[in-house]
Amino acid sequence: MLKIIKTEEEYELALEKAYSLLQEDIVLGSDQADELELITLLIEHYEEANYPIMPSSPIEAIKFRLDQLGKTQTELSKMFVVRSGQSEILSVSAN
Incomplete structure (x- = not known):
């Protein structure tokens, strides 16, 4: 039952x-x-x-996916037109 x-x-x-x-x-x-x-x-x-799972921030999701792919933040910068773009995005703290 x-x-x-x-x-x-x-x-x-x-x-x-x-x-x-x-x-x-x-x-x-x-x-x-x-x-x-x-x-x-x-x-x-x-x-x-x-066992609640709190949603991650978009920044943490990006970092997690990079880790899964075995990629670095430097490799991510190749996807951005301006190199400072990736640093700016990944340094934003979750509020």
Whole structure:
């Protein structure tokens, strides 16, 4: 029976159940598909309440993406017409 997830133990069980369902060949519109959708919504609700993720600033997002790509701020400057543009953008503090 599906119910609101209130504890970490219930959360872990829901994750295990979702994983188990994902391993099956589920047909869209089936009872299993509906169950997976409901479990996913319950997991999402629990995570939003217990593990909130604050949105990053645009500057932090740019720096993070540069890091993911293995690029430097110097390489970013090649994308700007004026070299000081990238320094100005990346030095702006989030208010």
